[in-house]
Structures are given as structure tokens and as C-alpha cells.
Amino acid sequence: MTYQALTETTVINYIKNRPALAAMFPPQAQLKAQEVGDGNINLVFVIEDPAGGQSVVIKQALPFMRILGDSWPLTRARIRFETQSLLLYNELAPGLAPQVYDHDEEMSLVVMENLNRHEIMRKPLVARRRFPLFADHISTFMARTLFFTSDLYLTGQAKKELQARYINPHMCKIQEDFVFTNPFMESEENQWNPLLKAEVQAVRANAELKLAIVDLKESYMAHAQALIHSDLHTGSIMINEHDTRVIDSEFAFYGPIGFDVGAVLENLILNCLSHYAHTPDPAERSEFQHYLLDMVRTIWHEFARKFEALWLEHNQGELVPARYWTFEGGEAAFAEFRRRYLLNILRDTAGHGGCKMLRRMMGVVTVWDISSIEDGQQRAIAERAAIKIGTRWILERQQFNTVDDLIAVVQEEMKSLEDQEEHP
Amino acid sequence: MTYQALTETTVINYIKNRPALAAMFPPQAQLKAQEVGDGNINLVFVIEDPAGGQSVVIKQALPFMRILGDSWPLTRARIRFETQSLLLYNELAPGLAPQVYDHDEEMSLVVMENLNRHEIMRKPLVARRRFPLFADHISTFMARTLFFTSDLYLTGQAKKELQARYINPHMCKIQEDFVFTNPFMESEENQWNPLLKAEVQAVRANAELKLAIVDLKESYMAHAQALIHSDLHTGSIMINEHDTRVIDSEFAFYGPIGFDVGAVLENLILNCLSHYAHTPDPAERSEFQHYLLDMVRTIWHEFARKFEALWLEHNQGELVPARYWTFEGGEAAFAEFRRRYLLNILRDTAGHGGCKMLRRMMGVVTVWDISSIEDGQQRAIAERAAIKIGTRWILERQQFNTVDDLIAVVQEEMKSLEDQEEHP
Numbered sequence: 126m127t128y129q130a131l132t133e134t135t136v137i138n139y140i141k142n143r144p145a146l147a148a149m150f151p152p153q154a155q156l157k158a159q160e161v162g163d164g165n166i167n168l169v170f171v172i173e174d175p176a177g178g179q180s181v182v183i184k185q186a187l188p189f190m191r192i193l194g195d196s197w198p199l200t201r202a203r204i205r206f207e208t209q210s211l212l213l214y215n216e217l218a219p220g221l222a223p224q225v226y227d228h229d230e231e232m233s234l235v236v237m238e239n240l241n242r243h244e245i246m247r248k249p250l251v252a253r254r255r256f257p258l259f260a261d262h263i264s265t266f267m268a269r270t271l272f273f274t275s276d277l278y279l280t281g282q283a284k285k286e287l288q289a290r291y292i293n294p295h296m297c298k299i300q301e302d303f304v305f306t307n308p309f310m311e312s313e314e315n316q317w318n319p320l321l322k323a324e325v326q327a328v329r330a331n332a333e334l335k336l337a338i339v340d341l342k343e344s345y346m347a348h349a350q351a352l353i354h355s356d357l358h359t360g361s362i363m364i365n366e367h368d369t370r371v372i373d374s375e376f377a378f379y380g381p382i383g384f385d386v387g388a389v390l391e392n393l394i395l396n397c398l399s400h401y402a403h404t405p406d407p408a409e410r411s412e413f414q415h416y417l418l419d420m421v422r423t424i425w426h427e428f429a430r431k432f433e434a435l436w437l438e439h440n441q442g443e444l445v446p447a448r449y450w451t452f453e454g455g456e457a458a459f460a461e462f463r464r465r466y467l468l469n470i471l472r473d474t475a476g477h478g479g480c481k482m483l484r485r486m487m488g489v490v491t492v493w494d495i496s497s498i499e500d501g502q503q504r505a506i507a508e509r510a511a512i513k514i515g516t517r518w519i520l521e522r523q524q525f526n527t528v529d530d531l532i533a534v535v536q537e538e539m540k541s542l543e544d545q546e547e548h549p
Numbered sequence: 550m551t552y553q554a555l556t557e558t559t560v561i562n563y564i565k566n567r568p569a570l571a572a573m574f575p576p577q578a579q580l581k582a583q584e585v586g587d588g589n590i591n592l593v594f595v596i597e598d599p600a601g602g603q604s605v606v607i608k609q610a611l612p613f614m615r616i617l618g619d620s621w622p623l624t625r626a627r628i629r630f631e632t633q634s635l636l637l638y639n640e641l642a643p644g645l646a647p648q649v650y651d652h653d654e655e656m657s658l659v660v661m662e663n664l665n666r667h668e669i670m671r672k673p674l675v676a677r678r679r680f681p682l683f684a685d686h687i688s689t690f691m692a693r694t695l696f697f698t699s700d701l702y703l704t705g706q707a708k709k710e711l712q713a714r715y716i717n718p719h720m721c722k723i724q725e726d727f728v729f730t731n732p733f734m735e736s737e738e739n740q741w742n743p744l745l746k747a748e749v750q751a752v753r754a755n756a757e758l759k760l761a762i763v764d765l766k767e768s769y770m771a772h773a774q775a776l777i778h779s780d781l782h783t784g785s786i787m788i789n790e791h792d793t794r795v796i797d798s799e800f801a802f803y804g805p806i807g808f809d810v811g812a813v814l815e816n817l818i819l820n821c822l823s824h825y826a827h828t829p830d831p832a833e834r835s836e837f838q839h840y841l842l843d844m845v846r847t848i849w850h851e852f853a854r855k856f857e858a859l860w861l862e863h864n865q866g867e868l869v870p871a872r873y874w875t876f877e878g879g880e881a882a883f884a885e886f887r888r889r890y891l892l893n894i895l896r897d898t899a900g901h902g903g904c905k906m907l908r909r910m911m912g913v914v915t916v917w918d919i920s921s922i923e924d925g926q927q928r929a930i931a932e933r934a935a936i937k938i939g940t941r942w943i944l945e946r947q948q949f950n951t952v953d954d955l956i957a958v959v960q961e962e963m964k965s966l967e968d969q970e971e972h973p
Contacts, residue, residue: 242639255709276767276771281718281722281725281770282718282722283718283719284718284770284931285717285718285721286716286718288716289713289716292709292710292713293709294705294706294708294710295706297591297705297709298705298706298867299868301870303886306869306870306873307560309873310870310872310873310875310876311872311875320923329874330877330878330879332876332878332879332881332885335873335876335882335887336876336882336886336889339868339869339873339886342868342869343593343700344639345866346700346708346868347700347772347773347774349771349772349773350771356682360786443722443725443770444763444766444770445763445766446730446734448734448735449730449733449734449759450761451734451735452734452753452754452756452759453754454754454756455754455756458756458759460755461760462760462763465760466904475555487703505952516689
């Protein structure tokens with residue numbers, strides 16, 4: 126079938142004409158389709174058999190970015206990157222990504238499990254819902270997908286062959302531009318709260334900060350450390366109390382591990398700040414903010430613990446053969462190597478997380494947790510704190526030694542904000 | 550033609566049956582062929598028309614590594630990497646690599662200019678021959694091939710497409726093993742001067758050194774900074790007083806720039822040390838050693854100057870759009886970014902150069918300049934100094950600020966060696 130964007134009508138014919146998909150439903154099923162995409166670049170259909178209850182999701186790539194109309198052409202090949210990474214996640218971290226049922230390269234679509242008992246994580250976090258298993262799930266997802274695709278586990282050949290399958294220039298370009306570049310210079314698509322004009326201008330004229338951001342962009346572009354999801358914010362996570370699924374992996378490529386970890390932690394921090402508006406009651410607010418900061422701490426500790434445990438269990442990668450450490454003091458040296466490797470990931474996490482925090486405040490892509498605050502003054506409280514924290518995470522990252530150092534910056538900025546509220 | 554290793558007889562038939570090659574010689578030419586390869590993994594034929602004077606070189610990949618017999622299978626695809634990189638060098642740095650006339654993927658061979666007025670650089674340097682244009686040529690070669698393939702010049706898309714064409718796992722594996730790993734642990738193919746047993750053991754048990762070497766290996770494996778030659782020692786350089794040509798680029802892939810610069814500088818240092826044996830007269834020796842150290846200094850300065858000049862002239866790469874620096878103080882910030890970028894290359898140069906210096910003393914691959922010293926005691930003088938310098942280049946690299954810091958280490962170790970000779 127030649128590529129054509131599907132509609133709620135044609136998607137049903139598509140399924141009926143594709144044996145592997147048709148077989149998923151009874152022959153007489155009166156399928157219903159609904160387009161539910163709220164993304165910018167894809168169509169997302171939920172197809173259901175109202176009688177039988179079986180349902181699937183079809184995600185189809187559009188050849189342009191919706192948010193900017195037809196003017197931003199996008200390669201449909203991204204669906205291939207999403208499909209192959211989802212299949213890999215199903216292998217490496219079973220149960221933490223949707224199952225994939227089918228894939229049609231020509232039509233640029235992937236057919237997968239309908240996660241109708243899950244919801245995108247942002248809104249429930251704004252509603253102060255708690256997810257007791259999330260830290261465990263997401264740290265497992267990151268530890269396993271990142272470790273098993275790194276030079277710590279793979280042979281050099283296997284890693285490079287995988288890397289070749291994930292040369293993903295068009296999707297990388299979106300992050301290169303909109304995470305690391307355009308938000309920090311004049312660019313017409315940028316948007317920010319007019320109340321923050323001074324802060325935004327200060328970021329764009331902060332030489333040391335901008336030098337650090339270029340270093341982070343260089344690492345995003347050239348540090349092929351592991352197969353990263355590369356868009357792992359809370360809008361790419363579907364969740365319920367029992368279950369966590371990572372979706373939307375079309376940006377996947379070989380990049381720095383800290384970019385993924387940074388995305389998760391940074392989005393939790395932004396949600397935490399959003400409660401200055403969403404949760405007016407100070408005690409209620411403070412309690413949930415603590416909950417989120419504890420979650421940040423736990424995610425890092427669990428990620429680091431699981432990553433290191435996998436390393437010790439599968440110490441077979443090209444980077445360092447086990448025998449390399451066979452000398453007097455070698456065991457301690459290997460432990461020190463692991464410590465430094467994880468410390469570098471922590472510092473990258475702060476750097477990349479900081480960039481992404483800033484870009485959400487002054488680039489084209491906002492963050493729903495905060496952009497949903499209607500009152501500009503109220504919104505500015507969270508935004509101003511985010512700019513301060515993002516800036517400090519970037520500039521101070523080489524002095525960070527534990528995740529508590531990252532959290533301390535958040536707490537200091539929150540305290541200074543609360544002091545101002547009390548004594549304006 | 551199905552792959553078969555050519556001989557001095559069959560190579561002539563090969564040429565006569567391939568129109569593009571046959572046309573290079575008169576129809577009646579009585580071609581003569583000679584196999585001149587001294588490498589470990591390839592056949593190299595010189596084919597001449599004794600009457601007309603026209604001659605070409607055919608380099609054909611063998612499917613195994615000669616040095617270890619059939620036991621080390623090697624992909625013949627490496628000839629494709631060599632061919633495409635030589636063609637690229639002809640574009641980016643005209644006149645500094647041999648011309649390519651033909652390429653036969655199935656036969657794993659490349660046909661190129663016969664550089665019969667050039668010689669491999671090692672022997673003439675041992676004979677204290679001077680090459681007044683070399684520093685200019687090699688710095689131009691490195692500045693142009695490295696800058697024009699980096700994110701400083703290319704769009705993200707062009708860089709990643711080029712990178713995909715140079716995913717070269719088999720050849721990378723050779724350097725990963727024999728530069729960064731095996732020499733620093735027990736591995737049966739390692740060889741070293743028995744007089745240096747203590748020094749070699751000390752390297753293999755130096756935890757801080759080995760931690761640093763893993764960092765350098767990580768950057769070799771995962772820092773896709775530019776298309777590097779990846780074997781740019783003085784055995785890969787053919788030279789005469791007027792002309793310099795870089796050959797043997799089958800290791801080419803996207804790696805750290807300092808690996809190439811380090812290879813050139815390190816090999817000049819090893820040659821410099823070899824004169825403790827090759828040049829017994831102290832005045833003559835000292836004069837040539839100074840000449841080489843000056844050459845090291847000039848190569849770095851010229852490389853850095855040309856690299857930065859290209860950057861200023863073609864400031865169009867994905868990494869930093871010129872507009873990013875449009876702010877009060879932005880020009881100074883851009884200058885600072887260039888300074889730090891080049892400083893990082895200098896430090897990488899010391900690190901990678903240091904690893905390569907060490908591996909030549911205690912791995913499977915020796916260096917002719919020094920291995921040709923027959924007397925073990927004499928050889929140990931140069932080798933011991935090389936181990937000290939290599940170790941210090943690696944361990945002290947983050948404190949280096951100019952190339953003079955690298956050279957000062959060499960001079961200190963040479964002085965200490967000379968003091969010992971005077972007062973043993």
C-alpha cells in the first residue's frame with residue numbers, strides 16, 4: 126500500500142485487508158476507530174471491537190510537524206526507529222513498554238497494545254496522584270535499556286552494528302535545535318512568559334552558561350554511550366498504580382545516558398514547581414513536593430544500583446575486559462572505575478536535565494504541568510524557579526557528587542522562593 | 550570476478566581484463582608486477598610499464614592478518630573504508646594523499662598512484678633526514694580532514710550520514726585491543742624488552758594510569774568527533790623533501806581528533822628517543838632531537854592555527870550556529886569556546902599519544918625506529934624514557950595548557966636520562 130495518511134474510516138479497511146491484523150478480531154467484528162493523537166507529528170488511532178473488547182493502537186507518522194503546519198517536513202522513517210526500539214525494549218525491559226503487534230514500513234505505521242488502563246503521567250502528577258511503583262519501574266527501564274546497549278555489555282562489533290541501525294539524523298536535529306540551541310538565542314518560534322523577559326534575556330547573555338550548553342550539545346551529538354530513548358519526559362510515560370510503560374521512542378539513537386536520566390528527573394522537578402499554583406494549600410503542597418523530591422532521589426539511587434548490579438553480573442563488554450583489572454589493587458580500581466562512570470552519568474544528568482528545564486521555559490516546547498497554569502503571575506513563580514535551578518544544574522554540575530547535591534539546589538531555590546512569599 | 554588473492558602473475562591479467570585500468574597503459578605494454586607489501590594484512594603490487602614509465606599500485610586486502618597467520622580473520626571490507634577515505638582526502642586535502650584510479654569491491658582492492666619518489670617516513674628520520682615542509686603538510690592534512698568532517702562544519706544530517714558510511718567495527722576492534730587493552734594486561738601476544746620487566750609490570754599495576762587508559766579507550770569507542778584516519782603514525786606517511794602523502798586509511802571512522810594528532814606527535818617523540826642508539830655523537834644527536842621537538846611544536850601550533858582559521862572561515866556547522874553568539878560578550882565567548890575546544894584536543898592528543906607510546910613498548914606492535922636497535926641495553930634507554938613520557942602524558946594531560954607542556958615532559962625525561970649517563 127502506497128503511503129497515505131489514514132482516517133478513522135480508512136484505518137478500518139486497512140486492518141481488514143492486512144491478514145495479521147484482521148486475525149486479531151472476529152471476522153464479523155464491527156470495528157470502531159477514533160483518532161486520539163495529541164502529539165504534533167503523528168496520527169494515533171484506537172481501534173476497538175465493542176463486542177469483544179479487543180483493541181489496538183495504530184500510530185502513523187505524518188510527513189510534517191503538525192505544530193508548525195506543513196512547513197516542517199519530517200521523515201516518516203522515524204516510525205522505523207520507534208518500532209525497532211520498542212521491540213528492543215520488550216526484550217531488554219519486558220513489561221515496561223507497549224507490546225508491538227505489527228509494523229508497516231511503507232505506511233509508516235506501527236500497531237501496538239492499547240494502553241487503555243494507563244494515562245500519560247503529567248496530569249495525575251498535577252492532581253497529586255502517587256505511583257508507588259514508578260521509581261522502581263523507571264529505574265529498571267533505564268538501567269536495563271542503557272546498560273545492555275552500552276560498551277559495558279556489548280562487544281564493539283555488536284554495539285557498532287546496533288548504532289548503525291539507529292543513525293537518526295532528522296529526529297536528532299529536532300532535539301539539537303529545540304533543546305540545545307534555539308531557546309538560547311533569538312529564534313522566532315521561541316515563547317516565554319512576558320513577566321520573565323529579564324530572566325530569559327539573562328540566560329541568553331550568560332557566556333559561561335552558553336559555553337556549558339554547547340559542551341552538553343556536543344555530548345548529545347557525539348557521545349555514543351548507549352541507545353537512549355532521547356525524549357524520556359513524563360509525557361512519554363503511561364502509567365497506573367501497578368504498571369509503567371515508556372512510549373514514543375522515535376528519537377532513539379546512540380547518545381549520552383545522562384540525557385535520558387536527566388529527562389525523567391527534570392520533569393519531576395518541573396511538576397514539583399508547578400504545585401506552587403496547582404496546590405494552594407501549603408501543607409498539602411509541601412507534602413507532595415517532598416514526595417516528588419524523594420522520588421527523584423530514589424530513582425537515581427535505584428538506577429545507579431541496578432546499573433552497577435547488571436555490570437557486575439554481565440561484565441563482558443568491549444570497553445574493559447574483566448582481565449584488565451587482574452593486578453594487585455585491581456578490584457579496587459574496577460570499583461573506582463564504576464564509581465566514576467556513574468558519577469559522570471550523574472553530572473551529565475544534571476547538565477542535560479538543566480538544559481531541558483531551561484528550554485521548556487523559553488523555547489517552542491512548553492511543559493503542560495506549568496503551561497496549564499492560567500494566571501501569568503502564578504505561572505511565573507514556577508518558571509522563575511525552574512530557570513534558576515536549570516542554570517545551576519548546568520553550571521554547578523562538575524561539583525555534584527551525589528543526587529542530594531542536585532536536590533539541594535532545588536530545595537534552596539524553593540526555600541528562597543518561599544521566604545520571598547512570606548517576606549515579599 | 551570472485552575474490553581471489555592476486556599474485557605477481559595474475560595481477561597483470563587482472564589489469565588487462567579491466568578496461569579502465571588497461572587503458573592506462575599502451576596496448577602492447579609488457580607490464581611488470583612486484584609484490585612489495587611489508588604490512589601484515591594486505592598485498593601491495595607495483596605494476597610498471599618499463600617502456601613507458603607509467604606505473605600504479607594495487608593494494609588488495611587479505612582475509613586474515615599475516616602476522617598471526619590465518620588465525621585472525623579480517624573483513625576485506627576494510628578496503629572500502631580505505632578507498633572512500635582516500636577519495637575524501639583527495640577532496641578535502643588535495644595533494645596530501647595518493648590519487649585513487651580504481652576500486653573493485655568484490656576483489657577487495659584499490660588502484661592508486663605509485664608513490665615511487667616517496668619513502669615511508671621512519672627510516673629517513675632515523676637517518677636524520679630533514680623534511681622542511683612536513684610540519685606544514687601534515688598540519689594542513691589534519692586540520693582540513695578533521696575540521697571538514699566535524700560538527701563544526703557539517704550539518705547534523707551530513708555528519709551522521711558520513712558517520713554511517715564509516716561504521717568500521719572490525720578495524721576499530723584492532724585498535725581497541727592493541728592500543729588500549731591488551732598491552733596493559735597479560736596477553737600472550739605482548740612482547741617487550743626483558744630488561745624492562747619491572748617498568749612493564751609497574752604500568753600494568755598502576756591503578757590510576759589504567760583508569761585513565763579506560764577513559765581514553767571510552768573516548769576512542771564513543772566520541773564521534775570527526776572522521777579520523779585512526780592509524781596516522783609515521784609508517785602511514787610517505788614523504789620526500791617536497792611532498793607528503795598519507796596512506797593506509799583503512800582504520801578510518803568517526804572518533805576523537807586527538808587520536809590522530811597524538812599518533813603523529815607520539816611517533817616523532819619515539820623517533821627522537823631512538824637516536825640515543827642511532828646517533829652516538831652527542832652533539833649530532835642533540836641537534837636532531839631538538840629539530841624533532843621543534844617539529845612537534847610547529848605541527849601542533851600550525852594544526853591549531855589552521856583548524857581555527859577554517860572554523861572562522863566556515864562557521865556553519867550544526868554544533869553552534871553563528872547566531873548563538875549574538876549577545877553582549879558573545880564574540881569573546883565564541884573565542885573562549887574555540888580556545889577550550891582546541892585545548893581539549895591538545896589534552897586528548899597527550900592522552901592518546903601516551904597510550905600509543907606505551908603500547909609500542911609492551912604490546913604486539915613495536916615501532917621500527919626503536920625495535921631496529923639491536924642491542925637490548927641500548928634499546929632499553931629509549932624504551933624506558935618512552936614509558937615514562939607516555940605515562941606522564943596520560944596522567945598529567947588535564948594539567949597541560951600548551952604543547953610546550955607536552956614537550957617539557959619529554960625534555961625532563963631526556964635530561965634525567967642524560968644526567969644518569971653522565972653520573973651513572
